[in-house]
Amino acid sequence: MSQQIFVMNHPLVKHKISLLRDKSTGVKEFREMIGEITMLMCYEATRDLPLKEVEIETPVAIAKTQILSGRKMAVIPILRSGIGMADGVTALIPAAKIGHIGLYRDPETFKPVKYYSKLPRDINDRDVIVLDLMVATGETAVEAVNIIKQENPKSIKFMSIIASRTGAETLTCAHSDVPLYCAALDEEINEQGYIIPGMGDAGDRLFGTR
Numbered sequence: 001m002s003q004q005i006f007v008m009n010h011p012l013v014k015h016k017i018s019l020l021r022d023k024s025t026g027v028k029e030f031r032e033m034i035g036e037i038t039m040l041m042c043y044e045a046t047r048d049l050p051l052k053e054v055e056i057e058t059p060v061a062i063a064k065t066q067i068l069s070g071r072k073m074a075v076i077p078i079l080r081s082g083i084g085m086a087d088g089v090t091a092l093i094p095a096a097k098i099g100h101i102g103l104y105r106d107p108e109t110f111k112p113v114k115y116y117s118k119l120p121r122d123i124n125d126r127d128v129i130v131l132d133l134m135v136a137t138g139e140t141a142v143e144a145v146n147i148i149k150q151e152n153p154k155s156i157k158f159m160s161i162i163a164s165r166t167g168a169e170t171l172t173c174a175h176s177d178v179p180l181y182c183a184a185l186d187e188e189i190n191e192q193g194y195i196i197p198g199m200g201d202a203g204d205r206l207f208g209t210r
């Protein structure tokens, strides 16, 4: 497996993923769980953020300590399910700008086609985290990264809650400089394009449109 695929191996994530997969989990709990898992994944995906030394005054002493060295970030959810993860990231990185990309699958070619893209104007000065609840075939993820790369961001990471092994490898082979962080990696995709066992239609479960 590519070294660029990181699967969360934390008991809290495993527990919450099990609840997400359960078809009896309702919309409210589903949304809350997506937010919580995203925060836990974001913690892992931002492990390499650079720090700088500062001196601050505590109520009792001077402390030499560290703060983030001012990296600018952008979060780009892929419409529509990626939106469910955006709050989880901005809870930890409140200054991040948010862009959006919308892609649909052409019914004849089955290729992803862009129908919407609004990215931060200064994205070339930012480290980007792309969000999608699921990476199934990986083609949408590859195309979203293609679109973002045209704007020359400093770096790109991809976060998804569940990826199929095929999708994860398709993304990280097409973009070997883009690490994928996922909470679970499933082995199969069925003929309808659903990840098996997966969690069903992620957008419908998130927005209650089932």
Ligand code: URA
Binding pocket: 134, 135, 136, 193, 194, 195, 196, 198, 199, 200, 201, 202, 203
């Ligand atoms: N998108 C979904 O919503 N679910 C899947 O299983 C695959 C892609």
